[in-house]
Amino acid sequence: MPWLAALAALTALRLVVAAVTPLAPDEAYYWVWSRDLQAGYLDHPPMVALFIRAGTMLAGETAFGVRLLGPLSLALGSILLARAAEDLLPGRRSGPWAPALLNATLLAGVGAVTMTPDTPLLFFWTAALWAAARLHRSGDGRWWLAVGLFAGLALASKYTAVLFGAGLLIWMVLDPAARRWLARWQLWAGGAVAMLVFAPVIAWNAAHGWASFAKQGGRAGSGDVAQALRYLGELLGGQAGLATPLVFLLCVAGAGAAAIAWWRRRDGGALLLAALVLPGAALFLWQATGSRVQGNWPAVLYPAAAIAAAGLLQAPAWLRLRIPALVLGGAMTAAVYLQAIAAPLSLPRRSDPTLARLGGWDAFVAEVAAAADRTGAGFIAAEEYGLASLLAFRLPPGRLVVAMDPRWRLFTLSSPPQGVTGLLVRSERRGEGPPLWPGAEALPGPQGRLVRSRRGIEAEAYRLHRVTAAPGQPPAVVLPRPGT
Template sequence: MPWVAALAALTALRLVIAAVAPLAPDEAYYWVWSRDLQGGYLDHPPMVAVFIRAGTLLVGENALGVRLMGPLALALGSVLLARAAEDLLPGRRAGPWAAALFNATLLAGVGAVTMTPDTPLLVFWTCALWALARVQRTGDGRWWLAVGLFAGLALASKYTAVLFGAGVVVWLLLDSSARRWFARWHLWAGGAVAVLAFAPVIAWNAAHGWASFAKQGGRAGSGDVGQALRFLGELIGGQVALATPLVFLFCAAGAAAAAWAWWRTRDDGALLLAALVLPGAALFLWQATGSRVQGNWPAVLYPAAAIAGAGLLQGRAWLRLRVPALALGGAMTAAVYIQAIAAPLPLPRRSDPTLARLGGWDAFAAEVAAAADRNGAAFVAAEEYGLASVLAFRMPAGRVVVAMDPRWRLFTLPAPAPGVTGLLVRSERRGEGPPLWPGAEPLTGLEGRLVRSRRGVEAEAYRLHRVTPALGQPPAVVLPRPGA
C-alpha cells in the first residue's frame, strides 16, 4: 500500500533526525531514569525510562539510542490508528487519511524524534484505541483484555491516560448496545489487567509517600478573569500551532461531527470517537480557566480526533483541504527539524524554542570541563535537574557530575564523596539568590561566567561557584555517565 511505504520513508527520516539532533535536558534527565529503573519517579510513571533503556541497549548511549523507540513505536501506532479508523467508520476509507493527519501534527512530528513521556503515552493510547475499536466492531469480549493491557501501559507512561478510561466509561454509559459489557466478565477482566500493568507505579508511590500522585494531583490553580482569558488563549493558540492550523481544524470539526453523527443517527463508532475527545477537551478548557495547561497535555485527544476528521468530514470542501493540511503540517515540521539541526535563522531565544532546549550544549560542556580543570575541581555540579543531566550525558569521559535537588532523594544513586572541591554551574535565570549548596563561593570576573550559544546567538548564561560536599546538606547524588 502506498501510504505504508510513505510511513516507512517518514520513519526512516525521523530516525535520521533523532540521531543528529542534539539531546534536550529533559531527554537527558529521562536517560538518567533509564540508568536507575524504578516503578515510578516524582515527575511521571516509568515507561519513558523503559523505552530509553531498550533503545540504548540496542544502539548505545547516544542520541539515537535515547530516541530509537520513538519513531519505531509511532510507526506501529500509525498503522493501528488506520486499522481503528477502518473498524469504527467502515466503508469511508478513513484509515490512511487519519494516520496522515495525525502524523502531520507537530505533536507527532517532534514527539517522534524527542523522547518524553508523551511518546509512549501516544503509542499505547493509540494501541488501546485500536483494541477498543476491535471490541466495537467484532463484539468479541476478549479484546477487552488488550484494551486493559494497553490502557494500563499508557497510564504507566503518563497520568493523562486516565482520560482514556473516562472516555470509555462515557461511551459505555451512552451507547445502549455497549452497556451490555457491564454484565460480562470481559470488561472487568480488562480493568484488572489495566490495574496489573499500572501496579508497579502504585507500589512505588506507596513506598515513597505517594510523592508522584501528590505532585501531579496538585496542579490545579485559580486566577482572575484576565488570567483565565490569557490561559485559555494560550491553550487554544498552542493547540493550533502544535496540531498545525489546518489539521487542528480537521480535528476540531471532526470531533464535533462525531458528536452530531451520534446524536442524529446513533452511530456507535462516532460516539466512541466523541467520547475519547470531547470530555478531555472540556476538562483542559476548564483547567485553563484557573491555571496554565501545557501545550503537550491535550496530545492524547488527537488520535481519535484525526479519525473523526478523516472519516466524518466527507464534503467536497473538506476533501480538497486534506492535501493542503498535510502539506502545511509537513512544512512546519520540516522547518522545526532544520532549525533544530542547522539553525539557518539566527533567532533569539524568546523566538526559538530549539535554541533554548538544544543549542550549544556540546561546546558548553567542553567549556565547563575546561573551567573545572582550571579550578582543580574534582566534580561538576548543578542544581537544575535538566542541566545536571545534560552535563552528565555530554561531559568528557571520566568526569564526575553531581546533581543537587530534593527530588534526588527518591533515586538510588550514590552520594558524592565529602571533603573534595567541585564546580557548581548555575543558570542566571535562577536569579541572584544564593545557591542551594551551602557555602558556595562564587568565582569572580570573567572566570565566573559562561555563556551557552549557537552560532553566536546566546541561549543562556551561567555563573560558576566553588562547592564542597558536607554532611547534612540538601540531597545530592552522583549521576551516571554514558558507558560507565
C-alpha cells in the first residue's frame, strides 16, 4: 500500500533525526532511570525506562539507542490506528487518513524523535484503542483481555492513561450494545489483567510513601480570572500549534462529529471515539482554569480524534482540508527537525525551544570538563536533575558525576565519596539564592561563569562553585556513566 511505504520512509527519516540530534536533559534523566530500573519513580511510572533499556541494549548507550523505540513504536501504532479506524467506522475508507493526520502533528513528529513517558503512553493507548475497536467490531469478549493488557501498559507509562478507562466506562454506560459487557466475565478479566500489569507501580508507591501518586495528584491549582484566561489561552494556542492548526481544526470538528453521530444515529463506534476525546478535553480545560496544562498532556486525545476526523468529516469542505493539513503539518515538523539539527535561523531562546533544550551542549560539556581539570575537581556535580543526568551521559569517560536533589533518595544509586572536593555547575536561572550544597564557594571572576550557546546565541548561563562531599548533606548520588 502506498501509505505504508510513506510511513516506512517517514520512520527512516525519524530514525536519522533521532540519531543526529543531541539528547535533551529530560531524556538523559530517563536514561538514568534505565540504569536503575525500579517499578516506579517520583515523576512517572517506569515504562519509559524499559523502552530506553531495550533500545540501548540493541543500539548502545547513544542518543540513537535511547530513542530507538520512539520512531518504531509510532510506526506500529500508526498501523494499529488504521485498523482501529476501519473497525470503528467501516466503509468510510478512514484507515490511511487517521494515522496520516496523527503523524502530521508536531506532537507525534517531535515526540517520535525524543524519548519521554509520552512515547510509550501514546503507543499503548493506541494499541488499547485498536483492541477496543476489535472488540466492538467482532463482539468477541476475549478482546477485553487485550484491552486490559494494553491499558495496563499505558497506565504503567503515565498516569494520564486513567482517562482511557474512564472513556471505556462512559461508552459502556451510554451504549446499550456495549452495556452488556458489564455483566460478562471477560470485561472483569480484562480489568484484572490491567491491574496485574499496574500492580508493581502501586507496590512501589506503597513502599515509598505514595510519592509518585502524591506528586502527580497534586498538580491542580487555583487562580483568579486573569490567570484562568491566560492558562486557557495557552492551552488552546499550544494545542493549535502542537497539533498544527489544520489538523487541530479537523480533530476538534471530528470529535464534535462523533458526538453528533452518536446522538443522531446511536453509532456505538462514534460514541467510543467521543468518549475517548471529549471527557479528557473537558478535564484539561477545567484544569487550565486553575493551573498551567503542559502542551504534551492532551496528546492521548488525538488518536481517537484523528479517526473521527478521517471517518466522520465527509463534507467536501472538510475533505479539501486534508491535503493542506498534511502539507502544513509536514512542513512545520520538517522546520523543527532542521532547526534542531542545523539551526539555520538565529532565534533567541524564548522563540526557539530547540536552542533551550538541545543547543550548544558539545562545547559546554567540554568547557565543564576543562574547568574541572583546572580546579582539580574530583567530581562534577549539579543540582538540576536534568543537567546532572546530561553531564553524566555526555562527559568524557572516567569523570565522576554527582547529583544533589531530594528526588535521588528514591533511587538505589551510591553516595559520593566523602571528603572529596568537586565542581558544582549551577544554572543562573535558579536565581541568586545559595546552592543546595552546603558550604559551596563560588569561583571568582570570568572562570566562575560558563555560557552554553549556539552560533553565538545564548541558551543558558551557569555559575561554578567549589564543593566538598561530607556526611549529613542533602541527598546526593553518583550517577551512572555510559558503558559502566
